[in-house]
Amino acid sequence: AQKVTQAQTEISVVEKEDVTLDCVYETRDTTYYLFWYKQPPSGELVFLIRRNSFDEQNEISGRYSWNFQKSTSSFNFTITASQVVDSAVYFCALSEGDYAGNNRKLIWGLGTSLAVNP
């Protein structure tokens, strides 16, 4: 069965610290997709990244970076030089799919609440 585990329930850091949010997934499919979403206190879920199972290249977007390792079934998210505006709940999610483009619903982790203190 598919499953997403975010072991860190809450993390608190001081501004400018680097922080890594862990995400471990389980799936029996060879084709799947991984996502990260950010949910600030305002409530809106903000899409951050989508990665398919065949692309293990790490991704960097400004202060954000993602490390995808199939060998350990992990898709970790690092924020470099954290800022107060990064305070939010971060969700990792998994979806299984196929080449025909048939989609499946997202399996969500429980989220990690990140507090960045000034």
Add this chain to the structure above:
Amino acid sequence: DTEVTQTPKHLVMGMTNKKSLKCEQHMGHRAMYWYKQKAKKPPELMFVYSYEKLSINESVPSRFSPECPNSSLLNLHLHALQPEDSALYLCASSQAAWGGNTEAFFGQGTRLTVV
């Protein structure tokens, strides 16, 4: 700014009331979704519309009634709710016809309180 707009932002309703939540997107997306989110939990999928047709109903009680009048609009009609239905209701849309492997874009949600 979010391109998925939800109204109202907050709603308080009694258990005998009828109300509607509205969602609008102008990105030409083919799939639209309703999610329910309780505090400190991930979102739970309720309904999926694909090409304006209901594709998925995740065994949601009939007191929640979705409607998709056109490709840009999605409504959620509420009737005879229970206090445990109090939650954040999120609308989302995605480009692909119902989307696990394309990203979904979410609105800011409606915080619903049932009294």
